[in-house]
Amino acid sequence: MSNNNYVQRENFIAEVYHNENDDELLNTTEILKDKYDYICKSINDEGYTLENPECNLFKELLYDDMVVGFVTYDYTKGVGDFSLNEIYVLPEYRGNKYFISELEYMMLSGSTVSIYEPTHRIIEILMENNLARNIVDNLVVSSISLDINQDKSECTVSNHEWKDDIIHSCNLYDLNISACILPENISDKDTNIIHYSRCLADDNKHYSADSIRENIDNDYFENIKNSIIENHEEYVATLMELEDNKPTADFDIDEIVGRPPNLSGYLEELIAEEFVTRQRALEIQAQMIEEYDEGLILSESLLKRLEYLSMEDLINEDKMAEGFDSSEFDMKCPYCEFPITLIDKTCEVCGLRLDNDELLEYAIFDELTKDIVENIEEMRRNGLSDEEILEITKVFGDDLSSGYSNGEELKKMLEEIVENELNK
Ligand SMILES: [Zn+2]
Ligand SMILES: [Zn+2]
Ligand SMILES: [Zn+2]
Structure with a gap:
């Protein structure tokens, strides 16, 4: 054509x-x-x-x-x-x-x-x-x-x-x-x-x-x-690596909320459309400037945070009406309580920055411990002595202690768990 x-x-x-x-x-x-x-x-x-x-x-x-x-x-x-x-x-x-x-x-x-x-x-x-x-x-x-x-x-x-x-x-x-x-x-x-x-x-x-x-x-x-x-381990690691490659927004706090006493174009528009009152807009501005200064919001999620805060009352009313119960989630955002996953850098609902490093370390530790414990019988059948199994555990433990902030602690815990299991 x-x-x-x-x-x-x-x-x-x-x-x-x-x-x-x-x-x-x-x-x-x-x-x-x-x-x-x-x-x-x-x-x-x-x-x-x-x-x-x-x-x-x-x-x-x-x-x-x-x-x-x-x-x-x-x-x-x-x-x-x-x-x-x-x-x-x-x-x-x-x-x-x-x-x-x-x-x-x-x-x-x-x-x-x-x-x-x-x-x-x-x-x-x-x-x-x-x-x-x-x-x-x-x-x-x-x-x-x-x-x-x-x-x-x-x-x-x-x-x-x-x-x-x-x-x-x-x-x-x-x-x-x-x-x-x-x-x-x-x-x-x-x-x-x-x-x-x-x-x-x-x-x-x-x-x-x-x-x-x-x-x-x-x-x-x-x-x-x-x-x-x-x-599972490779799955999580790959996901995190791919996540890092994703392009992200780079917003400027002044542009998103404005520099006091002025409000940004975004906030003025929300007032004009009667989404928020001027008073509420000023509160949102003050809250976001403080959160941003404290590193609680990444620049990439400033706009999402603004959108969430401008609708926060409505969202909370909805939660009440629907009987929202966050206790059924394994992991939830400390601010809005909606579910999150280990790999989320920010909450997808309210835009708050999440610090999952410790949780992630623990998940990897947990996985590794299970892997070793579950394979003890097989290692024994293959002729390994308990001492050799402990040696292998130590090698894995060394990886942990070098890679993570509380690795030394995790290494000790791992060795103790395997030792207990061997002595059963
Ligand atoms: Zn099904
Ligand atoms: Zn579901
Ligand atoms: Zn949240």
């Missing part, structure tokens, strides 16, 4: 559409039919399936001044979170890094971006760009969260239901069956509950996902579970 027919933006600025009403999503297919019939035609011609044709936000992708594709998002849980649920670029304009540029743009603007039901091809692009890595067998670790929800996913246990029907995120992907992998209670020896994303048309077309899935059984998922457990 001649690109004379393409929609053009003379100012080189992409149009963005978003829904005004939270309950009413935009219909992506209708937007395409109304405004971009050539994109519609291209999608049909190549037999591409829009798996999630509804969104909160639709954004054009431009080549010079021409619209050559689009990306859509669904706002998921919490504040400032964007779940990318579709991206399409006309075939002749691919190879211009639209997808990666879009992710980088979102991250540099301080938003947390995740991908809803990624295709296998999307995972390959993440891997090529150091945002995901193949750790073992077919398992890939992704530093961009991958989202799935119950309605549209499969589970190793039939009729098993999640307690809540919010969207769930994971960081694991199986290249063989082309699925996001979300294990539940992985340390439970008696059950093996793994949620995994449904078969997508694109994966079927390019990776024969359907026929591969026909041949998998419980043993297959048992292997995945074992593989996750055995490679």
Whole structure:
């Protein structure tokens, strides 16, 4: 097709559409039919399936001044979170890094971006760009969260239901069956509950996902579970390394909250839109300046923190109304009490900086101790004496004591635990 027919933006600025009403999503297919019939035609011609044709936000992708594709998002849980649920670029304009540029743009603007039901091809692009890595067998670790929800996913246990029907995120992907992998209670020896994303048309077309899935059984998922457990340390280490490679925003505190007695443009706008009173805006400014000075907020999450504080009262009211109970979370943010993970540098909800170093050290220590204790019998069968087993323990302990702040202490604890076990 001649690109004379393409929609053009003379100012080189992409149009963005978003829904005004939270309950009413935009219909992506209708937007395409109304405004971009050539994109519609291209999608049909190549037999591409829009798996999630509804969104909160639709954004054009431009080549010079021409619209050559689009990306859509669904706002998921919490504040400032964007779940990318579709991206399409006309075939002749691919190879211009639209997808990666879009992710980088979102991250540099301080938003947390995740991908809803990624295709296998999307995972390959993440891997090529150091945002995901193949750790073992077919398992890939992704530093961009991958989202799935119950309605549209499969589970190793039939009729098993999640307690809540919010969207769930994971960081694991199986290249063989082309699925996001979300294990539940992985340390439970008696059950093996793994949620995994449904078969997508694109994966079927390019990776024969359907026929591969026909041949998998419980043993297959048992292997995945074992593989996750055995490679847990590498999984965490890889995730942290990938996390460090991610581009981050670099906000200026003066720009975000303004320098007293003046308020920033952001805060003035929140007042104008009656999100906050002037009094509340001044409180937020004072609180954030203090928190920033004390190192409790990283520059990358200043905007997220501002968004959270401006909505804090509403969020707390919601929590009360819903009977929010943080005691069910293993790890939670000390400020807002929403769940966090070991690798989060900041709270994804309220933007507070998290200090997980000690927790992480302990998790690695715990893992190592279990590994050694569980292998004592096997080492004995292989003819090792208790003394030799202790020697091996000491070598591992040395690694701990050199790598971590309280390593010496951990080393002693490790040796004591193994000694006790040997004397049983
Ligand atoms: Zn389940
Ligand atoms: Zn849940
Ligand atoms: Zn928080």
